[in-house]
Amino acid sequence: MRTLPRHFFVTGTDTGVGKTTVTVRLMQQLVAQGLTVIGMKPVASGCEWLAGRWQNDDVRQLTAASNVSAPPELINPYCFEPAIAPHIAAAQAGIEIELDVIQTAYAQLAAMADVVIVEGAGGLLVPLNSRQQTIADLIQALNLPALVVVGMRLGCINHALLTAEALRQRDINCCGWVANSMDPQMSHPQENLQTLIAGLQQPPLLELPFQEPLT
Numbered sequence: 001m002r003t004l005p006r007h008f009f010v011t012g013t014d015t016g017v018g019k020t021t022v023t024v025r026l027m028q029q030l031v032a033q034g035l036t037v038i039g040m041k042p043v044a045s046g047c048e049w050l051a052g053r054w055q056n057d058d059v060r061q062l063t064a065a066s067n068v069s070a071p072p073e074l075i076n077p078y079c080f081e082p083a084i085a086p087h088i089a090a091a092q093a094g095i096e097i098e099l100d101v102i103q104t105a106y107a108q109l110a111a112m113a114d115v116v117i118v119e120g121a122g123g124l125l126v127p128l129n130s131r132q133q134t135i136a137d138l139i140q141a142l143n144l145p146a147l148v149v150v151g152m153r154l155g156c157i158n159h160a161l162l163t164a165e166a167l168r169q170r171d172i173n174c175c176g177w178v179a180n181s182m183d184p185q186m187s188h189p190q191e192n193l194q195t196l197i198a199g200l201q202q203p204p205l206l207e208l209p210f211q212e213p214l215t
């Protein structure tokens with residue numbers, strides 16, 4: 001695998017394309033290399049009340065993969081119960097998501113570990129608040145390069161190229177992309193992969209095969 005930057009942001013072509021799965025996999029590899037690693041999920045929607053606090057499955061997975069313990073409010077400053085677009089969940093809860101709150105939490109985490117990997121919510125242009133700030137604005141506020149997870153399924157070429165174009169327009173450095181095989185029945189996977197390599201102008205950092213769910 002090519003070298004990754006110390007800290008980076010994981011975005012993707014959509015919600016449910018494997019951002020958490022890929023982030024956990026990368027965290028495990030970095031931990032195995034002897035680095036201290038923290039996973040951050042600044043904005044989570046879809047939480048359950050468990051053991052006296054709101055808990056989100058992505059936050060649980062990233063926390064489990066971290067080898068440095070950090071306060072939950074730094075790992076996940078914003079958590080909303082319904083599994084819906086975060087700006088809608090936040091408005092329902094009467095909360096405005098503030099990028100500077102996330103910046104402050106991130107800076108504290110970055111001081112605690114060699115590597116901090118920050119997972120977005122949904123894709124790059126998902127809105128975060130009433131001021132129309134988006135995940136892309138958050139990446140810029142954190143001054144991080146972006147890793148793009150492409151969920152390999154029909155439609156991903158368009159989504160991947162739009163994501164790459166939106167990153168370029170904002171001068172956000174794309175530090176790589178991951179081809180995540182979500183659909184074992186996908187037709188012409190190799191042709192799709194080659195189209196993505198040509199369009200994104202770089203081979204994937206990682207090709208993650210489809211993994212049968214554990215029964």
Ligand SMILES: Nc1ncnc2c1ncn2[C@@H]1O[C@H](COP(=O)(O)OP(=O)(O)OP(=O)(O)O)[C@@H](O)[C@H]1O
Pocket residue numbers: 012014015016017018019020021022058120121122180181182208209210211212213
């Ligand atoms: N390579 C794979 N093989 C099989 N299943 C996968 C693979 N990658 C992801 N999945 C499954 O797809 C689902 C969505 O993956 P994941 O939660 O990582 O997506 P996400 O992009 O983080 O979603 P969100 O936008 O909700 O954060 C999960 O059930 C996960 O286990």
Ligand SMILES: C[C@H](N)[C@H](N)CCCCCC(=O)O
Pocket residue numbers: 015016044045046082083084085086121122123126
């Ligand atoms: C609930 C879900 N798993 C994510 N946390 C949020 C996805 C927001 C997607 C918004 C959109 O692009 O329409």
Ligand SMILES: [Mg+2]
Pocket residue numbers: 019020021058119
């Ligand atoms: Mg996720």
